[in-house]
Amino acid sequence: MKAKPQTPNPGHRPASDRLVDAATELFYQHGYRAIGVDEIAARSGVTKTTLYRYFESKDDLAAACLTRLALEDLDQLMAIAQQHPDDPVAQIRAIVSSAAVKVTQPGYRGWLLSNLEAEISDQDHPIRRVARLYKTRLRDHLVETARQAGFGAPASLADGLLLLIEGVGASWHSLGAVGPAAKLALSCELLMQGHRTVAHAA
Known part of the structure; x- marks a missing residue:
């Protein structure tokens, strides 16, 4: 060894x-x-x-920081898909679990991409462009995974999951890890349960 x-x-x-x-x-x-x-x-x-x-500028350096983080997150999505190749529900749960674990880690201060994005009003700023591209790819991945899992209204489910995951970072700043962030996994399970009901009713 x-x-x-x-x-x-x-x-x-x-x-x-x-x-x-x-x-x-x-x-x-x-x-x-x-x-x-x-x-x-x-x-x-x-x-x-x-x-x-x-x-060329601090803006470009910030975009490079966020691009690296985004690529790491997208690689993690692919790794999760490979770990659960025939179980898209397990993939969604693993994505949620990863987000929930980050909230409890020492030094957590929210989602860096969203933190920086909130400081920028210019939609064409490099930070905004990286954020938009990453979140679009994340949403597309969640929509496809939800569709494979057979959930009703998969795009709506993906949007709900994104709102919950991103909301964890936003709520942490005022309420910490014991606020809504502590209920992320449960909230996502209840959301998925509702979309199973939609699928069964269709």
């Missing part, structure tokens, strides 16, 4: 990765508008000149 690899020295990682790491952490802790490129460069251990060599 191979020995457990040591955590690589952050200084040995490519500068672009260190910038995305640092920006993601700072944006998550303090928000988008409160953080400037000076702080990001200092946290990542690179100069501002290097930062602008990789990213």
Whole structure:
């Protein structure tokens, strides 16, 4: 058995990765508008000149942060589908469970993508574009999974699940993990039960 690899020295990682790491952490802790490129460069251990060599602006860097997170989430959706290839209901439950677990993790501060999106009013801003693309793909995946599971009105179910999952992050800021977030799994089960009734009545 191979020995457990040591955590690589952050200084040995490519500068672009260190910038995305640092920006993601700072944006998550303090928000988008409160953080400037000076702080990001200092946290990542690179100069501002290097930062602008990789990213034209803070907007582009933020989009890179969210794109990486979105791709990780989409990869997780594919992994869940592979774990439950013949059970779309189990796939939906696993997606909900993953969201519910994140709320209880130390340092949780909501859904970064939605947190940053809420700070931006310009619909054509890079942050908004990444958010729109990711949420569209997530919704499409939920619609198709609900359809495969035989639920009535699968698009409506997908929308309801998205509202509940995203609502967890929004409610956490004021009510914490013991508020509505604690009932995410139950709320989603009740929603699915209602759509089973719709399917049986059709």
